[in-house]
Amino acid sequence: MKLAICEWVTPIKGPAIFPRLKSLGIDGIQLDDWDAAAQNHPLTQSYVQRLYKDAAAQTGISLIGVAGNALGRDGGMILPMDTEQGRRCWDDLTRGLDACAQMKLPIYLAPAFFAGFPRTQAERRRIAQRMKEACHYCLGSQVTVTLESIFSATELRRLIDWIDFPNFGIYYDTQNPVTYAGIHVPDDIRAIGPGKIAQIHVKDGVGSIQGSVNLGMGETDFFATAEAIREIGYDGWIVLENYYSRPCFSSELADPWDRIARDAEIARKAFHIT
Numbered sequence: 001m002k003l004a005i006c007e008w009v010t011p012i013k014g015p016a017i018f019p020r021l022k023s024l025g026i027d028g029i030q031l032d033d034w035d036a037a038a039q040n041h042p043l044t045q046s047y048v049q050r051l052y053k054d055a056a057a058q059t060g061i062s063l064i065g066v067a068g069n070a071l072g073r074d075g076g077m078i079l080p081m082d083t084e085q086g087r088r089c090w091d092d093l094t095r096g097l098d099a100c101a102q103m104k105l106p107i108y109l110a111p112a113f114f115a116g117f118p119r120t121q122a123e124r125r126r127i128a129q130r131m132k133e134a135c136h137y138c139l140g141s142q143v144t145v146t147l148e149s150i151f152s153a154t155e156l157r158r159l160i161d162w163i164d165f166p167n168f169g170i171y172y173d174t175q176n177p178v179t180y181a182g183i184h185v186p187d188d189i190r191a192i193g194p195g196k197i198a199q200i201h202v203k204d205g206v207g208s209i210q211g212s213v214n215l216g217m218g219e220t221d222f223f224a225t226a227e228a229i230r231e232i233g234y235d236g237w238i239v240l241e242n243y244y245s246r247p248c249f250s251s252e253l254a255d256p257w258d259r260i261a262r263d264a265e266i267a268r269k270a271f272h273i274t
Contacts, residue, residue, distance in 0.1 A: 001271050003264060004028030004064050005240040006201065009211070011256045015055030020257065024264050028062035030109070030199075030239055033099075036070035036092040043099035053103065064199065064237050065107030068096045076116015077130035078123035089116075093134055101141040107199055109171045110134065112149040117180075124151075128159055135165035146171035146198045150181040153191030160196060169198030173241070175220050179208045186221060186228035194232045201241040202267060206250070211243035213250050214259065215266045226270035238271050240264065 005026050007013050013032060021029065031052065034042040042048045043066060056063050070092050071077065077093070079086035093110060100108045110131065118124045127147070134145045148171040151159065156170055170192065177183035189197075202225075203211040204218030216222045229238075240263050243249055244256040253259050267273065 001235055001238050001273050002027050003267055003273050004237045006030050008032040009241055009243055011245050015052050018055045018059040018061045022059050024261050026264055028064040028237055030064050031066045033068050033070050033096055041095045044095050049103050063105050065105050066096050066100050067109040072111050072114035072116045077127045078116050078118050097138045100143045107144050107146055109146050109148055132163045135168045144169050144198055148173055150177050153188050170196050171199055172197045173201040174225050175203045178220050186224045189228040199237045201239050203241040209248050212248045214262050238267055
């Protein structure tokens, strides 16, 4: 396993932070979509792509994928394609897939949260359909399309079978299933089993507040989760996603970089990352 971090939880975004990340023993970064259409899809722009790729080459930081965070803000994949919002979200999704393909990144994350959180079976079916269409869209490239959701292990395994594309995978988060669905994460991970999870976000929190404490200090049973992840033979990226700069983050450490450094140390020990 290797250690990475989400770009949107660092004190600032952009490739200028790569040397600092490397100094903390963090070897990869998952890129934000920078609000996608609201900012004219920055990651599809050749100049922006070159900034990231040059900085990665100079520092040894791996670009491990792109997260389509705008999907959650814009209504995600729960909306019918014959609506304006549905079409806009599909455009955000395909532009993100294009950016991954152009930058030779392995993973695109499609989140089903916030405005895109499914509350009905019809909305869940639309998410499944969008995932299948996305896999077809980028078939032949190096990109794996991943879904981050609060679907149970049983639902996820059914979804994988229904989508039936080799370039589909699960993006797992170690707090969201607890907060949104009351799922016991170690059991859930074991039920999903080996070979299904593409990458993993790790975060912790108290009082259902997302990413509000360092790993192992919250209510997610983090260390038991780490053990379950090792048990299923997962050997991919462990991606830090605590919200180190937000007022909700509880720590005696005032500097967000010190908070990141602490999580990096905790994660390396928990996952036996050398």
